[in-house]
Amino acid sequence: MTIHLGTPYDLDTVMRLKGACVLRMQQMNIDQWDEAYPNRISFEEDINQGNLYLYSLDDLLIACAVLNENQDSEYQEVNWAYHAENIAVIHRLMVHPEYWGKGIASKLMSSIENIAVSMGYSIIRLDAFLKNPSAISLYTKLGYRHAGKVAFRKGQFMCFEKRIDGVSAVDFEKHGITVMHSA
Template identity: 45%
Template sequence: MIKQISIDYLKNALDIFNDVKRNMLENNIDQWDEIYPDFKIIENDIINHHGYGYFDNEQLIGYIAFNEIFNEEYNAIDWKFHDDKPLIIHRLAVKSKFQGIGIAKKLMQFVETKAKNDGYVAIRLDAFSGNPKSLEFYQRLGYSSAGQVYFRKGMFYCFEKSI
């Protein structure tokens, strides 16, 4: 089940991110750390109703955040699908022991359906260039590369999809 999460699940969401950060480092992916995403970012997601969770038997094992907020670096991208208010996906994470069984795909499909029902034209996101599984994942879901931006950790590819 996927649902918007309440502040009661903040610790569980942080546990997911700590697990994923550990797993990334074990796989030589230096994407997330103690600075991003941190407690305050996840707390703000939840307080502002942007955080959603994937639950398996009442256990939160997946997380995604989305809204209309984007970094100013996005303004330099030549987006193919023009939309004054695109939906932006920010943080997708699945506990490492549950990865590879389709949970991330279900979370993305949930966002796409919600975006379509809410009248959005396009979904945008960025993915770390040093995370090949992530890049392949978004391409498999039909997201096309729109350009690249640079953040603190390096180069990120911007992806978009018309819905």
């Protein structure tokens, strides 16, 4: 497995991954994503800002997530327990439905957390759609603290946070993950 930053060349593949995720979520009556969000423009911006991490297995994109510092204005309403000058935020995590239930999301989150540690972050925040029980369960299982709820266009979202300071970055190779660095 490899994790690397997305490039403009990856955009069409990312959009196909998003389409597969949306279709499966719709089949499960989870009306979280659609044509409006996340859209091609948001992924182009993620790529241009160097924030989109792709997780591949044998050159096949199976998951991705965004890691940046962008906190939606709604986050100001949340009673966060952890504070720091620079806080990492995870957005748009998705795993191809064929790989759901196989631990890929947990491995991707672990990789993203370790990348955040290596970049000097001590706290990660994120949110999950309340009507997506798998996402809520994942973040809870991974040790994220429930911090409150916010409302976005599609409804209520649970906010999560986790302290990652004092945690040393794990050896990716030990877990079968290769980090590819862009030139």
